[in-house]
Amino acid sequence: MNINNICCIGAGYVGGPTMAVIAKMNPDINVTIVDINTDRIAAWNDKDLSKLPIYEPGLAEIVEETRGKNLFFSTEIDKSIDASEMIFISVNTPTKTYGKGKGMAADLKFVELCARNIAEVATTDKIVVEKSTLPVRTAQAIKSILVNTGSDVNFQILSNPEFLAEGTAVQDLLNPDRVLIGGESDDAIESLAKIYASWVPQEKILRTNVWSSELSKLTANAFLAQRISSINAISELCEHTEASVSEVARAIGMDSRIGPKFLNASIGFGGSCFQKDILNLVYIARSYNLNAVADYWEQVIILNDHQKRRFSDKLISTLYNTVSGKKIGMLGWAFKKDTNDTRESAAIYVADHLLSEQANIAVYDPKVSKSKMQSDLNYLNTRSKEENEALVKTYDEPYKALQDAHAVAIMTEWDEFKTYDWKQIFDSMKKPAFIFDGRNILDKNDMTKIGFEYSSIGH
Ligand code: NAD
Ligand code: UDX
Secondary structure (H helix, E strand, C coil): CCCCEEEEECCCCCHHHHHHHHHHHCCCCEEEEECCCHHHHHHHCCCCHHHCCCCCCCHHHHHHHHECCCEEEECCHHHHHHHCCEEEECCCCCECCCCCCCCCCECCHHHHHHHHHHHHHCCCCEEEEECCCCCCCHHHHHHHHHHCCCCCCCEEEEECCCCCCCCCHHHHHHCCCCEEEEECCHHHHHHHHHHHCCCCCHHHEEEECHHHHHHHHHHHHHHHHHHHHHHHHHHHHHHHHCCCHHHHHHHHHCCCCCCCCCCCCCCCCCCCCHHHHHHHHHHHHHHCCCHHHHHHHHHHHHHHHHHHHHHHHHHHHHCCCCCCCCEEEEECCCCCCCCCCCCCCHHHHHHHHHHHCCCEEEEECCCCCHHHHHHHHHHHCCCCHHHHHHHEEEECCHHHHHCCCCEEEECCCCHHHHHCCHHHHHHHCCCCCEEEECCCCCCHHHHHHHCCEEEECCC
16 A cells, blocks of 8 residues: 555654654655644644653654644544544553553553544545554454444554653664564555665564564563563662672673663663553463463562662661651652653652651652642642642752752752762751662762762662
8 A cells, every 4th residue: 555644643752753753754755643632732733842742852853844844733633544544543551540450451442442433434445553552462452343334444454563762762763673563464564664664674674463563562561671670679689788780780781691781770660661561461461361471570560669669768767767857859750861751750659658758859850840740649649739739849950959958869860960069969958968869870989078978779
């Protein structure tokens, strides 16, 4: 099929950057990203590029180059679906918060609504591409909805999971390790492969069956998250044995079978994907009665929760077993640097624990707004909105956030934190002045020379 028009349903962290790059690399194809969220679409269309709803290095430049030429953001979903030969479904698939599978299974209601929407309005043949991360065998459900419309429109379904990481999305898209396309129809697979082939070498475009493609995405995330839980498990052992987790990571990472990436011990992984996708994998395994498989992967999450908890426990015990009424300065709220995304950020859970111990929290993050921080805490439902407002103050300047603080907790590895005038910060803090470096970004010797009581993960 010749593709001249693409529609992407879902203008989020995946739909936005992915389609912007497809549009940049295929100037002859019109790409329209649609969403039910009118505010989000308005922000994507904002003349002021600093107001785009998603912060990713390099993204604003691509949007500036393509928007209004062959990249469009719209709320006219039906019109865009019918005008396109290829439709990407890139909507959210969060963990279910109700009913069967609550807290474990992926909630597929948004995906199903997209399939029904496509079935309703399509008058010409379409290739429907699953871009969202989906449980293995979801394509079957989508197909069943699409083929039972009674019309003679022909639908082909492809799985094309996205492997970008936030903060490096544009680079990951421009130079992917691989592009994965799963499908039944060679014609449909090649129509999509041709779009990627505009910039991705053929040998990096993998073709598989649909089920392998769906399951590969969950498996990749599970393996990546497992590495972090593995090094975090070792970090706790290091803290009891005078081994250094950085030295251990370096030593094992030089083994080419293990490799050096993704071995940074931390306060625990966050983000919208790892936890959700592993819980989903665990749920699927249990649904086939594969309890040993499910228990194995669940442990990755259990260890991650433990890592977040032991960070706040250590902070409290070091501050003489109480943080009640004390000011804790938090640097960073995003789940990693170079993104404004806070979904499942460890900062939220550490803050919530400290608030339950009656701490006062002062936060600075270069990209996360006060309202986002408040809504993250309110979502947990641990205390009232008013209490969260009273106990958590947000600053747009780090030095003020840390003034008179009893301790600094580093939650995100933003580069700018390394270059602060730490002597000035020390002078403005209560003594003894503590740093809890949840990202191992500061130098212990430098900090102790200034006078800080410094502790990090796994040392
Ligand atoms: P997101 O929440 O940022 O964006 C999803 C968008 O879909 C929202 O703007 C929402 O309003 C819209 N939407 C939902 N239902 C809709 C409907 N029926 N019609 C029109 N719009 C609708 O989510 P995201 O982070 O972009 O993730 C999307 C998918 O990609 C998920 O399955 C996720 O697991 C997967 N994924 C995410 C990442 C990542 O780094 N965020 C990476 C790889 C894969
Ligand atoms: C992840 C996958 O990397 C990506 O391929 C997939 O498409 C979506 O999920 P993302 O969650 O955006 O991407 O970021 P990632 O870089 O994987 O980091 C996830 C979390 O792990 C962050 O909180 C990060 O700080 C943490 N992390 C990562 C560590 O604690 N240590 C590491 O060594 C690496």
